[in-house]
Amino acid sequence: MPPYAIEFSDVKKHYHAASQRVEALRGVTFHIDGGQFVAIMGASGSGKSTLLHLCALLDRPTSGTVKIGGQDISSLTERQSVEFRRYRVGLIFQQFNLIPNLSVWDNVLLPARLAGKCNAEVMDHAAHLIDRLGLSARQRHRPEALSGGEQQRTAIARAMVMNPAVLLADEPTGNLDSANSRQFWSLLSDMIGSSNLTVVVVTHEPAAAVEADRVVVLRDGVVAGQFDVEEARDAGELAARYQLLTR
Numbered sequence: 001m002p003p004y005a006i007e008f009s010d011v012k013k014h015y016h017a018a019s020q021r022v023e024a025l026r027g028v029t030f031h032i033d034g035g036q037f038v039a040i041m042g043a044s045g046s047g048k049s050t051l052l053h054l055c056a057l058l059d060r061p062t063s064g065t066v067k068i069g070g071q072d073i074s075s076l077t078e079r080q081s082v083e084f085r086r087y088r089v090g091l092i093f094q095q096f097n098l099i100p101n102l103s104v105w106d107n108v109l110l111p112a113r114l115a116g117k118c119n120a121e122v123m124d125h126a127a128h129l130i131d132r133l134g135l136s137a138r139q140r141h142r143p144e145a146l147s148g149g150e151q152q153r154t155a156i157a158r159a160m161v162m163n164p165a166v167l168l169a170d171e172p173t174g175n176l177d178s179a180n181s182r183q184f185w186s187l188l189s190d191m192i193g194s195s196n197l198t199v200v201v202v203t204h205e206p207a208a209a210v211e212a213d214r215v216v217v218l219r220d221g222v223v224a225g226q227f228d229v230e231e232a233r234d235a236g237e238l239a240a241r242y243q244l245l246t247r
């Protein structure tokens, strides 16, 4: 059996701020199979972003183990962590985080340029992504000339340009109106399609979570429960199941 794409075992993460200890994660155990699309839901402060940062190797757990592709991240050297962030994960944030003075095209190619891998194959892939995301006519424009939806679609292309194994997104539609938000989720699920990409998305929106395979609910830094999206008939039923787990 191949290893899980992501595996958390009794993961704790504590922060120290203003001489107070904050227990952001208090023993999180769950796993995600390769190719699965998982939505992480939970109230504000329940630990969702903390969990995502650990998946992205932007932070390390205080205790417990996080394995990515079967490898314990605490055993990675700094160099291996950099390689992992460059080649294996794509990140999308709520604030689109595009570089203001670069065009769509240059923003999308930025990860390849930073890795010194901006070859013809990567440029073809970038052009293909831009086309699929409906941005071809906008590729010379800078972010300020784009709508919020277009900026976030640019961020999808940038996150996918290196063909990552794992795509991580933290409330990617938090700054979009409902029409742009719907378009984002349907484009994302089209792009994932039958690929083997593992996707972890933090979202508050049941209408978005229905695009996922599985919902993992956090409450006060632990997994309150999880369920297959197939078990819910629609967004309303998904929302009801989520509410039950957060009570």
Ligand SMILES: Nc1ncnc2c1ncn2[C@@H]1O[C@H](COP(=O)(O)OP(=O)(O)OP(=O)(O)O)[C@@H](O)[C@H]1O
Binding pocket: 015, 016, 017, 022, 023, 024, 042, 043, 044, 045, 046, 047, 048, 049, 050, 051
């Ligand atoms: N760098 C930090 N220093 C101190 N405390 C932190 C830090 N990052 C997060 N926390 C605390 O850890 C807890 C979990 O935070 P986290 O950002 O993971 O929540 P969240 O579920 O993403 O919330 P939201 O939905 O509001 O984004 C919160 O109580 C938060 O204040």
Ligand SMILES: [Mg+2]
Binding pocket: 048, 049, 050, 170
């Ligand atoms: Mg958060």
